Each structure stands twice: as C-alpha cells, then as structure tokens.
Amino acid sequence: MSEQVAETSDVVLRLSGVVKTFPGVRALDGVELEVRAGEVHCLLGQNGAGKSTLIKVLAGVHRPDAGRVEWLGEEVSFSGPQAAMKAGIATIYQELDLVDYLTVAENIYLGHEPRSFGFVHKGQAARQTGELLGRLGHGEIPPQRLVKSLPAAGKQIVSMARALSHSAKLIIMDEPSAVLAHDEVGNLFRIIRELTAQGIAVVYISHRLEEIREIGDRVTVLKDGRTSAVNLPARSTPTRDLVSRMTGRSIEYVFPERPNTAPGERLLEVRGLGRSGEFTHVDLDVHAGEIVGIAGLVGSGRSEVLETIFGARQAEAGTVVMNGKALPPGNVAAAVRAGIGMAPEERKSQALLLGEPIYRNMTLTTFPGYATAGFTDAGKEQAEAMRVADQLELRPRDVRRAVRTLSGGNQQKVVVGRWLLGDTRLLILDEPTRGVDVGARAELYQVIRDLAASGVGVLLVSSEVPEVLGLSDRVLVMREGRVVRSAPATELNEEDVLDLVMAGSLTAATTEEVAA
Amino acid sequence: AGALLTACTSNEAEPNAAQTKGADTSNPNAAAGKAVTIGFSAPAADHGWIAAITNNAKAQAGAYSDVTFKQVEAGKDAAAQRAALETLIAEKPDVIVLLPHDGKELNAFGLKAMEAGIPVVNLDRAFPDALAYRLQIKGDNYGMGVAAGHYIGKALKAKGVAAPVIGEIAGMDELELTQERSAGFKAALATYGFSVTNRRAARFTADSGQKEGQNLLQALPKIDAIWNHDDDQGIGVLAAISAANRSEFFMVGGAGSKKAIEDIAADNTVLKATVTYSPSMASSAISLARLIGQGKGMSDLVELQVPKEIILASETITKENASTYLKLGF
Amino acid sequence: MKDGVALNAAGPRWWKNESAEGLWRNLGLVGVLLALFAIGAVIRPDLYGNIDWVTNNMMVILTQAAAIGVVTVGMTFVIIGGGIDLSVGALIALSGVWATTVATQSFGPAGMIFTAIAVGVGAGLVNGLLIAYGRLVPFIATLAMLVAARGLAAAISGKQTQVSNDQFINSLAKERVLGVPLLVIILLVVAGLGWVLLNRTTFGRRTIAIGGNAEAARLAGINVRGHTMLLYALSGLCCGIAAIMLTSLATSSQAAAAELYELDAIAAAIIGGTLLSGGRGTIVGSLFGVIVFSAITNLFAIANLPTEVQNMVKGAIIVVAVLIQQVRFSSVTQFARRHGLSRPKAGTPQQT
C-alpha cells in the first residue's frame, strides 16, 4: 500500500464523528477512521482508549449514539452482528468468545453452518475447517475436537479461522496476538498478508509496536475516545510520536535497569517436579530479589509448571520448597500462607469476579488482613486498592466500579495489582502484560522491578521473548515439558532463545514455509 | 347407565343431590330458625374426595335459608390453612366447620377458636385435645381397613385359599389416615390368619395409582386379592390391571366413588367391592353446625344438644347392594 | 440467559453499581406490597379501615413469613455461594420430628431446641460433605438428602403427627414482645445476623467470591471446599431454627411438614435479587421476597379466592412483580439520568 492518499474508491470503510456513551463513560467521542481495501489499518491506543468499543460498533454489537458509518460508499447502521457479517465484516473479538462444548468445526461455523433443511453437513464443515486451519498453519488441530480441550492459543487460532470462514471484505482483529507466542505471530502475519493480497482490508489492534511496524500500513491513534491522529504511516512514524499521541507523554518501551546487587537467600526450591503428559523433571530456584523468567512455546507446559508450584494443580512427582518448608501438593491455601501469589493466565475465568467492584477484586487475597475479628473494613480496602490503582495507572480510577466494565488491559492490571497488596514473598506471573498498553507496561515493569528490589522473588512467564530477556535476571527455556536451558539473562539473546524454544520443530516448519 | 355415562359423571363438578339433605318438612329442625353464620375450611381439593367434601358442604348450606356460608380456602398445607383460619376468626362466625390438613397441627387453632367462644365442628380429622372442638364428625379410617380386611378374609376363606397373596395399595403414606386404614386392614386380616404380602403407597392420584399398581402386579406374579385405599387412584390401578391382562384376583376399593360403585354393579372388572368413606359427612357437619348455632338438638335423640362425637360407619358396597349406594357415590 | 448478564451485555445496566440496583429492586418489591395492600383495601374496606385489624394483619403476614424467612436467609447464602439446597423442607421436617419424639421431649425445651439445631446442622454438613468433597452437584446431593430425610423423618415419627407437649416451645408462637410476635423478632434477628455476616465479614466476602468465580477464589487461596461445607451447614442451622418455629406454631411436627419450602425459599431469594448462578444477592431482598409471598397468601385468604383461582392469580402476580422490578429499575434510571440525578455524563472517561 502506498502511503499517500489514494483514490477514494479504494476506501471501504469510513467513520466520522462516531460517539458511543456508556453510563458514566463516553467511550467514543467523535472518532474518525478510514480503511482502504487491501490495507492493514492499525488501531493504537492506551487501555480504555476505546478501541474495542470502536470495533464493536463496526461489528454491529453496539449502536453508535451519533456519527456516520460508511461501508462501501453507503451509509449503514447495522442492526446486529448478523447484519455486519452479512455485509462482509468479520471480527475476532478481544475476549475469546467460543463455546466450550462445541467442536472446533462447530465453533467456526456457528451461525452460518453448511446445512440443508436445518441439518448440519458435518463432513463438509469438518473438511472446510481442516482447510481453514491448514491455511492458518494448524492443520493438526482436529476439527472434531471440543474447543474446551484447547489451550488459549489454540482457541485464538479457532477464532481466527472463524473470521476467515466468512468471506469478508474487512476483518477486524482485536489484539489477536495477545495470547500468541512468537512463532504463532509470524503465522498470523502470513495469513494477514494473504488476505490483503486478495484485497481484503484488515483492522489490526495490538499494543506491540514492533508488530505494527511489521504488518501495518497505516495507523489511527485513539486517545480517550477521540482520534488523536489519523492515517500515520505505520513503518515510518517514530515510536516517540506514536507514544506521545497515545499517551500525551513520551514513554520509551524500555526495561528498568537491573540492579547489580546479588540476589538474596533462596526463596523457592523446586526439584524434580512433574505431571505426566504435561512436564517432567523441572528444577528451578528463585531467590529473594530475583526475577526468573520462563520462555517457551505455547503448549510447552509453562503455565502448568507455574500452577503446579502454586498448588493449583497437584504435583505427581517432585517437591516444592518455599523458605525451607516443603509445600503440600495441590494446596493453594498453603502456598498463599507461605507467601506465594499468582496472577493466572486467563483473567476472566481464573482470576476475576466480573460483577464485583474493582477494589474487592484487588483485595481478594488480602481482605482478611484488613478485617478485625472477621469484620471487613471496606474503607481501608478501597484506600489500599486506590493506592495500587494509582501505581498501575488504572483507568477509570474509580475502584468501586464493577470490573466487568473495564477494558481488557485494565482488567489485567487488576489481576496483577491484587498481589501488590499484602506481603507476598514470591510472585508468580503468567503472561502479566497480556493486553496491557505501552505506557502501563513500562509502569508494570517498573513495579515488578521495584518489588524485586524490595526482596520479593518473581517467577514469570511471557510469550514475548524480549520481555522475558529484558525483565528477568535469569531465564529458563522450556520445550515440550522440559527445561532445556537455564542461564542468566545477560548470557542469552533473542535468537538463542528462539532457537532453543523451537528446536525439533524448525525443520518441519521450514519446509512448510517454503511450501507457503 | 352404560360405561359412557359412568365416565361422564366423574367429570362433573356438581355435588350429588343424594349427598345432601333437602328441607324435610316433617322434621321441625328443618324449619327456619335463628340466622347462623357457618365458617368452613377444608384443604385445597386436588382429588375427588376432598372436592366432594367442599361441594357437599356448600350445597347443604345452600339448602338452609337461615345459614350464611363463609368458606375460606385453606391452601396447600397446615400452615396455609392456619393462616386462612386466622382471617376467619376475625369475622366472628357462629360456628366453624373445619376439615383440617392435620388434626394435631390444627389443634392449637381449635383451642383458640373455642376459647374465643366459637364452637368448632371438626370434620374427619380429629383434634387430640377434647377442648379443641364442640363436635367431631368423622369417618372411620380404621373401620374402613377392617371392613376391607373382613371382606377379603371371608371371600378367600370361602374359596378355600390357604396362604393367599394379598396386595395393598395405600394412599399418601405420610397421612395418618393412611396409617389407620392399613392398621385396620392388617388387624382384620390377622383374624383369618392372613397378612399383606406387598404394600405400595400411591398419592391419591390416578397416575400414581397406575404406577404403583403396575409395580405391585410385577412384584406379585400371582395374587389373590388387593385392597386399594382410594377409588380415585383406583382408576389408575384398574387401568394397570387391565393393561397387564390380569384377572386371577379380585380387588376391593375405598371411599366409594360413583365410578367405582358403577363398576361394581356392572361386574366387568376385578373390582368386586368398595368400603365407604363418604364425603356426605360434610353435609351432616353443616346441618349439625347449624343446630349447634341455633342451640337445638337432634330431633330423634332425647338430648337437647347435638352430641360431641359422631363416627360414620364404613359400609361395604358389593354388587348386591350397589344400586342402593349408587346415589351416594361422589 | 441464565442470569441475563449476557443479554444485557450491551444494555445500560451493565456498569451499574450493584447496591443501587439492589435498592431499586427492593423498592420494586415494596411497590408490590403496597399494591397488594391497595387491592385488599378495595376488596375489604371494612377490614382495612380498621387500624387495629391492619396492624394485626401485618403481624400475621410477618409471622407467616417467619419460619420460611429464616430458611431463606440460609438459602440466600447457599445460592450466593454458587449452590442450591433442595433439602430445606425435608430438613425442617426431620429436625422437627426428631425434636418432638417422646424421648427428646423428656429433656425439656432446651433438649428439643438443641436436637433440632444439631439435626439441621448435621444434615447440612452431610450435604456439604457430599458437595464439597464428594463432588456431587448441589442439585443432586440435596435432592438425595430431601428424599432420604423425608424417609428418615417418616421412620422416626412412625408416620404419625407428633404433638409437642412442651409448654415453653408451644408458647413461643404466642409470645409477643412490645406487640411484635416473638417469631417475627427471631426472623429479624436471624436476618440481621445474616446481613452482617454477608456484608461485613470475611465469611460473606468468601461466599460472594466462591459463587462469583470458584476458580478465581481457589487461586486466591480461599479454601473453597471447606467454605462450601460451612454454607450448607449454615443452611441446615436455619432449618433447625425454622423447625422449632414451625413446631411451636403447630404445637406438633410431622414428616410431611414444610412441604416444598425449598421452592418457596429459592423463589423468594431470586425475586429478592439473588442470582441463581451465584455471586450476587442480598438478605434484605430475600426478606422482601418472603414477605411478598406471605402477603399474597394473606390477601388470597382475605379475598377468599377459591384455591384454583388463587393459584392462577399467584402465578400472574409473581410474573408482574418481577416485571415491575425491571421496569421500575430501568425507567427510573433513565429518568434520573435525564434529569442529571445520577452519575453525570462525562466527555472523557471518568476520573474520580
């Protein structure tokens, strides 16, 4: 795509002055957007800037309160998701909205099943699903398997296949890469390129600037529900510019400096930990003041290791010793008592009480601490939650709001913020920055580093290799349920880690790459 | 009256004329006297017998020009009935006629009303406390079981069956009246040296009767006699019997519904007899309540006041006397 | 569909802070109560014109709400905690029957009360054990308990209604304190304690957390199983208390007592705003729910409707009552918003 203004006939979608108000929040406040056929149009903005709301307006989920939506040259007002889909707009939503007890194929064709007289053509659906998944580089996911049995990344791929299953002219992707590991993102980009080559437009949302640089053509930046910049060239606009248009400040995407003090005494000692079929012989130590990162592919068993250490899964082999005391396997309460905290991977299902206020979510582990003789102290809880909200730049800052009304990234901050309260000695973080915007991400890095500096041990998993390398003191690399390398972060670089992570699957992948 | 008519009668909601007593000019008590307000309460009718009780009471009251009939609906359980009665007391009727969900549970209410100076006529389900009622008129549940037991015992002895297989299909087992019926049945059978081989409890409904009947037939491949406590649920029991093509035994019913009496008269089913427990007692209760309200006695008796306790005899209806009872069937 | 959240996802209620919604909901129920009162006044002006009668009638309504109200408090906790207790009616019967056996009665009122409560709590613990540690779904476990407890109660009572001869127990239902029946006071005390427990203690917070998202609660270090067990024990405790209240009212107990109380209690809790899927609910709402049901029955008695008509009308009233709550809520909110009474429209995301 050229970066100068092309003929208007190219424009498939044009939004002007779109407003969407939720009680108490004007989520969109006069948004302008112009998307052309065959381009990847990136939406940037801080958590809560209104990106998801905007795409929900496009997808017919929300009706705008004001403004004009032009689709293929005509003003439209979609009556519902069905109408938008019919018009040729397909969407991958930020929150994974799949049905657990339907198969992969059924999820992909939900609502537009290949059918006659109401009977589903299972074979046809399966075949087409196989083709779609194959296009996505995941022909190995069986179409007849229940979605419930897939990990988060697998579900994301199904969501993508679902969007592809509509013969759409515009595909909207709301943070599709948030749950994807590095190699998967490459895959995603290959698909996006295929799509755009066919003249299909893509609206792409991500908080990872380097992705936008790689795949994007033009960028529209949202700030507080308003368009703060339109149609910037994705490749050439300086990061500093983008960030300042998003945040009004200039924050660099940098990691806090590692202190050169030696880590303290050993906090966590894991020996020979194993669960059959998931991981085996995991040994690891975390010292006070140390940040240990685990890198690996999706499905390499990282989350399982974290959950087993925490007692959320029952260890079948090995020991977990915290502060010199062995923890009983499969007992979260004991782990928490021993001073371990964990921010789990899936915020919606594993971490949040969506209907409850923010502060109660933040104090979910600590509320007994603020209580006197079993009586809770709401004032104190709110004050403490407020402190963390400030620290993490939670928006909106009103801690009495229901968590459900927060944007995805802000929900993630609540999950992490929970463990900043109370006296956690070892913090386990599974994908802590999933969906968190650039500015807040820097804050979060700083918070994690500060925690370590105060003597807390941190054990973190992230699918972003630079994050693991940049933030950790020591890095473990996992592959297929085993730790294949453990080294100080300074001794590893991105290439090394990727090599380690993917050894064994590289050959096959390369063949495929050639084929594609 | 063929089979067709038989069925239709059961679908009528109107009370049977024979179950009430019209103005009898030869009886001085029938003459209009002091106006009496009678409060009435019976459990919500979800089954034929209770429905007949309420209908009879209403119809009997309607036959007297001097009676004001105030019915309060008693809902689904004792608590609901207590609640309804509270509002009735507030209206200060002259007499209360009450068929309680449970005599013991409503004993306290009886006491309260009597203390408040309102005579209480207990219909069918006795209060344990003698101070809680002015008059008790009730059927004889134990006697019903006894009657059924004797009918079956005699018939089997006559046939010369030595160790008979006897089935019993009871009504709702949590009701005390069911226990009394079964106790009477057991005692009467014992006098012949017989006992119940299998006892199932249904729920006074035809569908539950069918189910328990079917199960009973299944458990007992050969049967000599069955006593089914209630003719309403008996419709279902008979259906089960006919579906299973079983006829090696005879059955005795209970209560005395019109359909049962007709079946007995027609003699084309295994139902050979039924032992009565007539809802006509409700009509009598209203008549007596009126007399109590007017301070009169029963004209055939020497006593100047209505006696304190009347127990209806449980009669046995067979093919022979069915025609006389037909008009009493409900 | 279950709780309407999904459908309303885009609706204005989404953001709404829970307490305000609970308030409107309760106001809706108060409206229903007033409407019932008004209907009564139209039907029977003679009675409703008499202030003594009206006061007394209110006490009658509350007295009749007392036992089921106590049960509903326990039920509310169980439902908020993500469960359900179908056995409450049966446990009342079992506790009541056990407390009125000749043997128990020989220990006097303290013995009877102790027995009723111990039986209730014990059976509740069994429920809790089956659910928390046996991993049975609450519906099935408590249904099994319902059936078994009714059977046990029948066995203990020999299917006879057992009369209470204890003057103290029997007098409870007659006692009044400052004109308020003792049973009503017991209900208010239980509800008050329940309110404090739910809203002001860590126990309540855990209950809400477990019902809202059991996995999140577990990962936050809450002992989900132990707590779940306590919830059913609490419900059993309420059944024990209710059993004494019912025994006192009826001066007797029997195996068939408190029939279908489970449905009434669940319905009252839901009408009061408790989410059947767990995680949300209020004691005050449940209390109003129970009182509405009691007032409906009372009005029926006063209007002297035939039972079948009662039932038809009752079905309709339930529907209308719930619809009123909803209409009131959303329209009033809109009204308030239009007149700037509620949270202001913000041009930018809220910065409180």
Added chain:
Amino acid sequence: MKDGVALNAAGPRWWKNESAEGLWRNLGLVGVLLALFAIGAVIRPDLYGNIDWVTNNMMVILTQAAAIGVVTVGMTFVIIGGGIDLSVGALIALSGVWATTVATQSFGPAGMIFTAIAVGVGAGLVNGLLIAYGRLVPFIATLAMLVAARGLAAAISGKQTQVSNDQFINSLAKERVLGVPLLVIILLVVAGLGWVLLNRTTFGRRTIAIGGNAEAARLAGINVRGHTMLLYALSGLCCGIAAIMLTSLATSSQAAAAELYELDAIAAAIIGGTLLSGGRGTIVGSLFGVIVFSAITNLFAIANLPTEVQNMVKGAIIVVAVLIQQVRFSSVTQFARRHGLSRPKAGTPQQT
C-alpha cells in the same frame, strides 16, 4: 520476526482428552442398572430366574420411564440451552385435563391429542416469551407457570379426576409392537428425534452455543431470544405428548397428576451428565438417568420396602450412583494413564 514457523504434528499436542467422559458416565449408569438387577436377583431369585418375567419386568420399567422420559428429553434441551423448566409436571396435568374434558373428548382421539399438544406448546411459548422477551429468570417464570397451570387445571377439571372414555387413547398404553409396548416405542422415537435434533441440526448446535456462552452465540449472529423461546415450546410439546401417554396409562387425568415430575426430569438429566449451568448434555445420558430412577422404584416394589425405607434407600442410591460414575471415570482414566493410554485431567475440581 520470522515468518510461518508452525507447530507440527511432531510437536506437543494441543488438547486434552475429554470426549470420553460422556461415555464413561453412561457406562457408570449401566453399571448402576446392572447392580440394581443383581440386587433384585439376590432378593427374589424366583422371579429373576424366570426369563419371561425378567423381559416383562424390563418392559414395565421402560413403560414407567416413558412419559417422564419424553419430558426429560425436552428438559434436557432447555437445560443445555441455559434454562430450566419447573412447569413440566403442571403442564402435563393441564394438557391432560384439557384433553379429557367432556367437550374435548367429543372430538375423538385426534382432537384430544391435538388439544394436549396445543396446550403444551402454548404454555411452553408463554414460558419462552416471559423468559426471552420479559427477561424473567427461567426459575421464576416457570415456577409461576407451575402454580398457574395447576390452578387452571383444577379449574378446568372441577378438581375431579376426569375419566377418558376414548378407546383409542386408552388402548395406547396396552398396545405392543413386536412385544415392545407402544409407549416405550414413543419414548424411543422422541429420544431418537431429540438426539438427531441435538447432534445433527443447527438447532441443536445453537442450543449448546446459547447455553454454553450466550454472548458468543449473540456475536455469531444467532437469534438468542427467538431460540430460547423455541426451547420452552419444545419442552411444552414434550409435556403435551407425555400428557397423552399418562392419560392413556391411567385412563384418566387430573389436576394433581404428574406430581414433582419437574424434579425427576431435572435429576435424570443431571445424572445423565447434563450440566445444570447449560452448554453440555446428552439425550442418551438423560434416557439412562430416567431408566435408573424407574428401575429403582421397580426394585423397591419387588423388594416390598416400606415407603420410608424406600426414601432413605433412594437417597443413598442416588448418591452412590453419582459417586460410581465419578469413581469409574477417574480411576479408569488413572489406569489408562498409568498404562500410557490417555492423558490426565487437569487439577481443577471436576464439574459434574
């Protein structure tokens, strides 16, 4: 960033094995049935030694499962779709009573069947309307319907048991086809159609979607409300069919018929593996659930247990049956895992 690096078949697998769970669960129920049979054989060797009797007894068990089984098929759809239908027993009574009024009977069997089905579907549609468009929670809406329908049935029947004179209707229950009672065949046909509907049609798949994730279903463009309404109509349809079956069995109907069928149907569905929170369930499992309940009652009759003992034992059997399903499942899985046949389940508590 590198392009197109994919996980391939040689890499880690992406899924856990869960699909076998339904199978194990049903096997568990078959185990329970066998156990019940074995108990019967021990108690009454005379009967169980007779092959004719045994065959016939199986038919009796199935016949008694027929009406409730049909209802359970409808209930399974409703529950999978995220709802619940408490009104089924009442709708059976209402449909049955309406179909057996003197007036309806005068139209002959076709009129009766049509009436029963129309009444069932109509009432089901009212349920659906209240829930889908009136936004009432299913529990409350169908509870209101329960109360109202029983009232209406009582009004229509004049609280009398209505005898069916229609020879055709009455003969349905006696008819056998190749030795199998017609009612059992009806059950099998309904269950078969239900299975096809659930597993092979868009209607069924969308039902699962709505119950599993209503928001996802909405985003996929499914008309959640319309579909929800159809689900309750379907349940009503099943009630209408069941009403005819019960009327035929009892050669009569009445307002109090089909007492507590709602609890039995829900329990059967859950025991059969349907998730009470929606989104999962099987028709075959529900069928097994119904048959287990029916077999229990049958065994009680054969063993001649007193009612109170029956109840206690029934409670225990339900608990044991569910536990057996679980034990079987996890221990077999463990066995398989130890021998490298399958993958372990996650440590998170199992939801039944």
